Amino acid sequence: MLEEAHVALVPGAAFGVSPYVxxxxxxxxxxxxxxxxxxxxxxxxxxxxxxKTCYPQS
Structure with a gap:
């Protein structure tokens, strides 16, 4: 995500809250x-x- 979107997130597992960020x-x-x-x-x-069911193409 950092390279593509230029936003950094930390995996929640590092704080005991997986699968969140x-x-x-x-x-x-x-x-x-x-x-x-x-x-x-x-x-x-x-x-x-x-x-595709959850996110249908427009």
């Missing part, structure tokens, strides 16, 4: 919104090919 931030609201948009786009590219 943890993020840390110190940024403006606009920067956080952009980061969330990038995370959503990245995850949808991973999930969509495997779950």
């Amino acid at each position: 943890r993020l840390s931030y110190a940024a403006s609201e606009a920067a956080l919104f952009e980061a969330c948009t990038r995370i959503q786009a990245f995850c949808s590219r991973l999930v969509a090919p495997y779950c």
